Amino acid sequence: MLIREATADDWPRIWPFWHRVVAAAETYTWDPDTTEEAARALWMNPAKRVYVVEDDTNDTSTGDDTAAVVGSAYLTSNYGGPAARIANAGFMVDPDHGGRGIGRALAEHILAEAAAHGYRGMVFNAVVETNPAVRLWTSLGFTILGTVPEAFDHPRHGLVGLHVMYRAL
Ligand SMILES: CC(C)(COP(=O)(O)OP(=O)(O)OC[C@H]1O[C@@H](n2cnc3c(N)ncnc32)[C@H](O)[C@@H]1OP(=O)(O)O)[C@@H](O)C(=O)NCCC(=O)NCCS
Numbered sequence: 040m041l042i043r044e045a046t047a048d049d050w051p052r053i054w055p056f057w058h059r060v061v062a063a064a065e066t067y068t069w070d071p072d073t074t075e076e077a078a079r080a081l082w083m084n085p086a087k088r089v090y091v092v093e094d095d096t097n098d099t100s101t102g103d104d105t106a107a108v109v110g111s112a113y114l115t116s117n118y119g120g121p122a123a124r125i126a127n128a129g130f131m132v133d134p135d136h137g138g139r140g141i142g143r144a145l146a147e148h149i150l151a152e153a154a155a156h157g158y159r160g161m162v163f164n165a166v167v168e169t170n171p172a173v174r175l176w177t178s179l180g181f182t183i184l185g186t187v188p189e190a191f192d193h194p195r196h197g198l199v200g201l202h203v204m205y206r207a208l
Pocket of ligand 1: 066130131132133136137138139140141142143144163165166167170171172174175
């Protein structure tokens with residue numbers, strides 16, 4: 040797989056899995072009905088560095104030699120002014136390609152990028168406590184600073200907490 044900075048042309052290949060993940064309403068605090076235009080404004084925001092994961096196992100059967108985009112992440116400041124060196128990031132892997140190590144590789148890449156760009160720490164503001172990703176973040180050195188109880192109405196688990204997670208860089 041290849042991880043690189045995204046260009047505007049990548050958006051049409053991010054949107055299908057972005058939509059699928061957000062419409063499932065299990066992991067992100069965005070409106071599950073977010074339109075494509077609003078989603079692009081959120082994810083491809085010029086204030087964010089956006090990355091994509093390309094699957095380099097080329098599928099020649101489609102006759103399309105454009106590599107598939109199987110994941111994306113953003114990196115930005117979590118706060119402004121004197122706190123601008125604390126980062127925030129968001130991650131999405133196409134559910135059809137989940138469980139193959141793409142999320143872990145992307146997270147390791149973003150952590151390295153954040154350190155290289157001078158960030159001193161990274162905060163996740165709202166990690167749904169039932170998200171299997173909590174285990175991934177913990178294994179990468181994040182700790183749970185606190186939990187907002189019963190903040191997130193999960194379609195299967197009902198009201199669950201939102202963790203604030205942090206890692207020094
Ligand atoms: C979280 C996410 C980015 C992980 O991507 P992924 O490519 O499936 O993850 P990986 O294959 O690299 O797995 C990483 C680890 O997380 C765990 N994990 C991740 N997703 C899991 C799932 N759905 N079920 C069980 N375990 C999971 C695995 O145990 C794995 O551990 P290992 O590396 O020790 O084997 C992806 O599931 C996703 O996009 N989810 C929806 C959006 C989301 O939740 N984003 C994060 C918001 S905080």
